[in-house]
Amino acid sequence: MSRKSEPSHPSAESGRRASAATKAIIVLLTLVIGLGGMVAWLWTRRATPVALFPGATQVDNLIRKKFPETDFARVYPGMSADDIDRLQRESLGIRYVYAPFVEFAPKPVAGRFVNVNAAGYREGRAPAPWPPVREDFTVFVFGGSTTFGFGLPDGQTLVSALEAELARRWPQRTVRCYNFGRGYYFSAQERALFESLLAQGVAPDLAVFVDGLNDFIYHDGVPELTEEIATLVAPDLPPPARVEPADDAQRGAAVDRMIAAYARHVKLTEALGRAAGVPVIFVGQPVPFLDFPMSEANYPFKSTFAEHRLASWGYGRFKEAARLGRFGDRFVWCGNAFARAETVMYADSIHYSAAGAELLARTLVERAAQVELWP
Known part of the structure; x- marks a missing residue:
């Protein structure tokens, strides 16, 4: 009970x-x-600001810290030590902010040597009008930090050198080359940026894409800062995993995928250009680990290319794919532009010096002319 x-x-x-x-x-x-x-x-x-060398501060010049053995007076002939230091610090100080479709873009900055305006491009030899003037011959140049001109003043970048070369070629025209090179960008982001500009009704007379190096870094198609953006959107979920190839078989497979993706990028970008009436040119850029007679005279840096391991392993395959015509008839191979270089071609282990930018611009203009790609 x-x-x-x-x-x-x-x-x-x-x-x-x-x-x-x-x-x-x-x-x-x-x-x-x-x-x-x-x-x-x-x-x-x-x-937290994002810089090409993470952790850049006002105290440390991380370029000098990374290359303590380098005499930068050889890299920047005629510049004072204070000016070199300021130029390097301004390059390191570039910050990135969210931008639709392309994920991130450089924050506008006004410096003594480095200037990025609100339209999203870097200034060149002289201020250029925005939007472009119809009567000018307007060229949009896309690429990564080597195109942006990391470590160079505005007037000495590859894009500024290209503008000078084209102005000599067409003295009767006002040539304006707009520098849309951006740190970390690879071909897919450049195509998105090109499309975004076209969608805004801003179309150049010609678009040039300088690529190769960063496509190896982002061979999986996942852009830089994806982890940070994914964490902001869904902090309770793991960000996309990035797996680096561990052996030659994996490296070969990664390079093959990258080359196939780049070939698709070329076709898609050409289609965009045709739809907007904008001819395009694709450029295979030079790198220090292929077709470059590296010596103390032309390369005063001691670097292991840790962040460019896949590119140093597979850039020859990229060159071979170009030789076989996999990137179409509007692709210009300039990977061997520095093959006979005797002076310093790089401002650090990977970015071009003023001399390197001038030589690459001259090589591009000449080789594109040989296959009649200039309008």
């Missing part, structure tokens, strides 16, 4: 209620603290 429960004592019931309330408060406080910590962490990630 079951026994009827006795009524609880009032003090015991109050104690249980107080204990339950205490537990609820603890749970709520834990949630608030956890959410607060997450918000603080996300805000910290959001507010």
